[in-house]
Amino acid sequence: xxxxxxxxxxxxxxxxxxxxxxxxxxxxxxxxxxxxxxxxxxxxxxxxxxxxxxxxxxxxxxxxxxxxxxxxxxxxxxxxxxxxxxxxxxxxxxxxxxxxxxxxxxxxxxxxxxxxxxxxxxxxxxxxxxxxxxxxxxxxxxxxxxxxxxxxxxxxxxxxxxxxxxxxxxxxxxxxxxxxxxxxxxxxxxxxxxxxxxxxxxxxxxxxxxxxxxxxxxxxxxxxxxxxxxxxxxxxxxxxxxxxxxxxxxxxxxxxxxxxxxxxxxxxxxxxxxxxxxxxxxxxxxxxxxxxxxxxxxxxxxxxxxxxxxxxxxxxxxxxx
Amino acid sequence: xxxxxxxxxxxxxxxxxxxxxxxxxxxxxxxxxxxxxxxxxxxxxxxxxxxxxxxxxxxxxxxxxxxxxxxxxxxxxxxxxxxxxxxxxxxxxxxxxxxxxxxxxxxxxxxxxxxxxxxxxxxxxxxxxxxxxxxxxxxxxxxxxxxxxxxxxxxxxxxxxxxxxxxxxxxxxxxxxxxxxxxxxxxxxxxxxxxxxxxxxxxxxxxxxxxxxxxxxxxxxxxxxxxxxxxxxxxxxxxxxxxxxxxxxxxxxxxxxxxxxxxxxxxxxxxxxxxxxxxxxxxxxxxxxxxxxxxxxxxxxxxxxxxxxxxxxxxxxxxxxxx
Amino acid sequence: xxxxxxxxxxxxxxxxxxxxxxxxxxxxxxxxxxxxxxxxxxxxxxxxxxxxxxxxxxxxxxxxxxxxxxxxxxxxxxxxxxxxxxxxxxxxxxxxxxxxxxxxxxxxxxxxxxxxxxxxxxxxxxxxxxxxxxxxxxxxxxxxxxxxxxxxxxxxxxxxxxxxxxxxxxxxxxxxxxxxxxxxxxxxxxxxxxxxxxxxxxxxxxxxxxxxxxxxxxxxxxxxxxxxxxxxxxxxxxxxxxxxxxxxxxxxxxxxxxxxxxxxxxxxxxxxxxxxxxxxxxxxxxxxxxxxxxxxxxxxxxxxxxxxxxxxxxx
Numbered sequence: 001x002x003x004x005x006x007x008x009x010x011x012x013x014x015x016x017x018x019x020x021x022x023x024x025x026x027x028x029x030x031x032x033x034x035x036x037x038x039x040x041x042x043x044x045x046x047x048x049x050x051x052x053x054x055x056x057x058x059x060x061x062x063x064x065x066x067x068x069x070x071x072x073x074x075x076x077x078x079x080x081x082x083x084x085x086x087x088x089x090x091x092x093x094x095x096x097x098x099x100x101x102x103x104x105x106x107x108x109x110x111x112x113x114x115x116x117x118x119x120x121x122x123x124x125x126x127x128x129x130x131x132x133x134x135x136x137x138x139x140x141x142x143x144x145x146x147x148x149x150x151x152x153x154x155x156x157x158x159x160x161x162x163x164x165x166x167x168x169x170x171x172x173x174x175x176x177x178x179x180x181x182x183x184x185x186x187x188x189x190x191x192x193x194x195x196x197x198x199x200x201x202x203x204x205x206x207x208x209x210x211x212x213x214x215x216x217x218x219x220x221x222x223x224x225x226x227x228x229x230x231x232x233x234x235x236x237x238x239x240x241x242x243x244x245x246x247x248x249x250x251x252x253x254x255x256x257x258x259x260x261x262x263x264x265x266x267x268x269x270x271x272x273x274x275x276x277x278x279x280x281x282x283x284x285x286x287x288x289x290x291x292x293x294x295x296x297x298x299x300x301x302x303x304x305x306x307x308x309x310x311x312x313x314x315x316x317x318x319x320x321x
Numbered sequence: 322x323x324x325x326x327x328x329x330x331x332x333x334x335x336x337x338x339x340x341x342x343x344x345x346x347x348x349x350x351x352x353x354x355x356x357x358x359x360x361x362x363x364x365x366x367x368x369x370x371x372x373x374x375x376x377x378x379x380x381x382x383x384x385x386x387x388x389x390x391x392x393x394x395x396x397x398x399x400x401x402x403x404x405x406x407x408x409x410x411x412x413x414x415x416x417x418x419x420x421x422x423x424x425x426x427x428x429x430x431x432x433x434x435x436x437x438x439x440x441x442x443x444x445x446x447x448x449x450x451x452x453x454x455x456x457x458x459x460x461x462x463x464x465x466x467x468x469x470x471x472x473x474x475x476x477x478x479x480x481x482x483x484x485x486x487x488x489x490x491x492x493x494x495x496x497x498x499x500x501x502x503x504x505x506x507x508x509x510x511x512x513x514x515x516x517x518x519x520x521x522x523x524x525x526x527x528x529x530x531x532x533x534x535x536x537x538x539x540x541x542x543x544x545x546x547x548x549x550x551x552x553x554x555x556x557x558x559x560x561x562x563x564x565x566x567x568x569x570x571x572x573x574x575x576x577x578x579x580x581x582x583x584x585x586x587x588x589x590x591x592x593x594x595x596x597x598x599x600x601x602x603x604x605x606x607x608x609x610x611x612x613x614x615x616x617x618x619x620x621x622x623x624x625x626x627x628x629x630x631x632x633x634x635x636x637x638x639x640x641x642x643x644x
Numbered sequence: 645x646x647x648x649x650x651x652x653x654x655x656x657x658x659x660x661x662x663x664x665x666x667x668x669x670x671x672x673x674x675x676x677x678x679x680x681x682x683x684x685x686x687x688x689x690x691x692x693x694x695x696x697x698x699x700x701x702x703x704x705x706x707x708x709x710x711x712x713x714x715x716x717x718x719x720x721x722x723x724x725x726x727x728x729x730x731x732x733x734x735x736x737x738x739x740x741x742x743x744x745x746x747x748x749x750x751x752x753x754x755x756x757x758x759x760x761x762x763x764x765x766x767x768x769x770x771x772x773x774x775x776x777x778x779x780x781x782x783x784x785x786x787x788x789x790x791x792x793x794x795x796x797x798x799x800x801x802x803x804x805x806x807x808x809x810x811x812x813x814x815x816x817x818x819x820x821x822x823x824x825x826x827x828x829x830x831x832x833x834x835x836x837x838x839x840x841x842x843x844x845x846x847x848x849x850x851x852x853x854x855x856x857x858x859x860x861x862x863x864x865x866x867x868x869x870x871x872x873x874x875x876x877x878x879x880x881x882x883x884x885x886x887x888x889x890x891x892x893x894x895x896x897x898x899x900x901x902x903x904x905x906x907x908x909x910x911x912x913x914x915x916x917x918x919x920x921x922x923x924x925x926x927x928x929x930x931x932x933x934x935x936x937x938x939x940x941x942x943x944x945x946x947x948x949x950x951x952x953x954x955x956x957x958x959x
Contacts, residue, residue, distance in 0.1 A: 081550075101539050103541075115549070118553075605812075
């Protein structure tokens with residue numbers, strides 16, 4: 001049974017001209033301990049997916065249809081108090097900017113211990129012990145001193161480690177990592193990814209890794225879902241999707257990555273740009289930019305085709321196989 | 322940390338110096354100290370002699386230093402209008418203004434702070450919408466007009482509260498207080514409400530804005546993502562972050578109150594420093610004007626300094642990192 | 645995240661359509677309070693501007709005032725007279741006309757103050773940002789000092805000291821200039837600060853460096869590039885500043901150190917009627933008071949609208 005499951009989730013938000021659809025018929029599954037990458041350009045809906053799971057959608061966005069299940073039970077319709085218990089304890093989250101994620105007026109220790117004691121029935125002394133252990137686990141030197149430090153006193157990489165510690169401190173079974181390395185220096189990025197991988201393997205935590213960086217996905221994820229204009233257009237094991245992409249968009253993405261071992265004159269580009277939410281084309285959202293598009297592409301929204309683990313949302317590609 | 326404290330003290334001293342120069346300038350050049358001290362029958366020669374005796378012919382810096390010396394010794398000259406030493410007048414009238422200011426400050430805090438938080442947290446409720454609308458009105462009505470309206474309602478129409486003066490005051494040492502008599506307390510109500518009104522509306526709007534701002538931050542979002550309960554979020558996290566800007570405004574409040582007391586005291590004929598000042602302006606009583614200027618500057622500067630110090634204590638980001 | 649309907653294919657892209665689709669119009673038309681505020685402002689401003697022609701009487705021309713008509717209540721009261729719709733004051737001056745002329749003065753002072761303090765503030769702010777150095781420190785230090793005091797106090801002090809300096813006979817004649825000067829002096833700081841901040845941000849940008857390298861003059865850079873970017877915050881502060889200036893001026897006049905009765909503003913009129921509140925002739929103070937509140941409220945609401953439109957929307 002899947003640990004976390006999204007079934008045909010639709011997220012809408014009303015604006016003065018009507019309703020915008022941020023996520024359309026998004027279905028994903030996350031097995032225990034696995035890392036599922038969610039990749040796509042800015043505005044494709046990746047962060048919305050993570051927010052929807054945590055019920056942290058920015059108002060007035062709301063889940064208009066579909067279900068989200070954790071260990072088989074629905075969590076998208078839970079009242080606020082019940083959701084509070086799930087957040088942190090069963091589903092953890094890591095956001096993009098470690099500096100703004102930490103409250104500048106509270107010490108690191110304060111923030112970790114508070115989270116631990118919110119979810120686990122432990123006393124202050126034990127919470128402190130656990131906090132110390134967590135800091136050690138995430139590789140922060142001199143943890144005792146760091147506990148009484150404030151966020152602005154730590155470097156960027158250390159802050160993100162603290163954020164990871166905070167996400168893990170109540171021992172959730174799923175972590176949603178929303179662009180965890182985007183705000184970091186390249187050298188630190190690698191460290192943080194390695195840390196995340198190691199910890200999640202050790203604790204058996206599943207990870208929903210949201211990023212626009214295909215390289216990180218290739219290194220870290222077991223499976224990957226590619227999103228475009230609020231829809232999942234390809235999903236499958238990482239190796240498969242990277243080496244044998246089926247959807248024209250994914251193919252374009254892969255082709256756009258410059259290769260070191262080949263000399264190239266020009267960088268490949270996908271012409272055009274991803275449509276804004278108010279202008280999503282009818283039928284397949286990618287068809288205006290697609291070299292293979294035929295008339296039917298603008299009429300019918302393609303569902304996910306393919307058998308087995310690797311599926312995609314292109315009717316033409318499905319016909320070809 | 323010491324460097325920062327020192328810097329602020331230095332700035333404070335600088336402000337006081339500027340103010341002192343302006344006060345001295347007014348004393349010396351506006352109005353005519355000699356004519357105001359002697360009668361009209363005095364000849365110009367005698368006037369010149371008196372002027373020399375008073376040291377008015379000495380070089381300016383010397384006169385300024387003498388002025389400073391006098392001020393520091395408590396000699397602020399003599400009021401042209403009331404013929405009393407200004408220092409005496411100030412001591413006599415200060416308690417009235419201070420009691421009024423403190424009552425108003427107290428009112429605006431106990432009403433403004435909770436209301437500001439409530440309107441941010443429960444922004445859709447009827448109470449919140451009403452409060453925000455009322456605060457817009459509060460910013461649009463001039464203080465004196467509110468005073469007039471309150472007098473009309475509570476004094477003229479209903480006859481519940483007095484419309485002028487302090488009521489019965491009790492002398493405690495050099496301080497005269499109206500807080501110990503029923504009459505005094507009744508007389509305090511309308512003026513302090515009038516004085517507090519503007520401050521309260523500013524408070525509500527500010528706390529509301531700051532709180533909403535904080536509730537939108539990433540760290541609050543991350544705290545929610547960690548499952549921190551809503552009530553803890555509001556009362557422990559959001560409030561602490563909101564307090565810092567609110568602290569500054571509260572500090573400035575005390576200064577503002579002293580300034581706006583000029584208006585309130587005029588409307589209610591409250592015998593404090595504000596009324597003294599306005600009467601001095603109408604009469605061109607320069608010594609009183611200059612002394613009021615110095616006094617107000619001192620209060621402002623001290624309060625600002627205290628707030629700055631408090632800031633350093635409360636916001637860890639401002640302290641130099643100890644490694 | 646808010647999508648925008650594409651106008652590329654629309655048939656008529658005229659100025660009216662663009663206004664109709666703009667954020668500003670939407671924000672305006674969907675807020676009934678803003679619409680009402682705008683209507684009230686238009687009516688009041690028109691009445692004020694055309695007062696000399698529209699007013700039924702000339703209350704400040706001593707010859708035309710009839711002392712016998714003093715203390716007439718408004719027309720709907722028992723002893724009201726139809727010639728004086730809103731009644732008369734203690735000297736027989738018609739209230740309606742007095743209100744029109746009074747609001748004229750109030751608006752005049754308010755606008756003058758905003759114009760002068762904004763221009764001064766913007767000029768100083770731009771200079772500080774561009775020239776930096778000693779000029780910048782000095783002006784900003786002065787600004788800090790001034791900011792420790794509320795503007796009404798500064799206005800009172802400047803007003804008081806100026807009156808002490810002028811001979812008594814000149815007080816009334818110079819009142820307008822003294823009031824405008826004191827209020828402007830009290831209010832330039834916020835403009836200077838905001839403009840300095842925005843200008844400093846712009847000046848760090850590469851295109852300014854490029855302009856400098858190609859020899860563009862300081863003035864060209866300031867006016868051509870930096871100024872357009874600071875217009876919106878200045879507009880927002882300006883509308884709120886107008887409301888504040890009008891309140892401050894009314895306060896000064898009420899306290900007796902503002903506009904005299906010969907050239908009254910609404911504040912002076914309120915002062916005029918203050919003493920009669922207790923003897924029952926409430927209209928002499930309440931009508932100017934109500935009008936003042938309506939004007940300031942309307943301006944504040946329009947200022948709120950301006951802020952909604954000019955600040956980036958949160959969605």
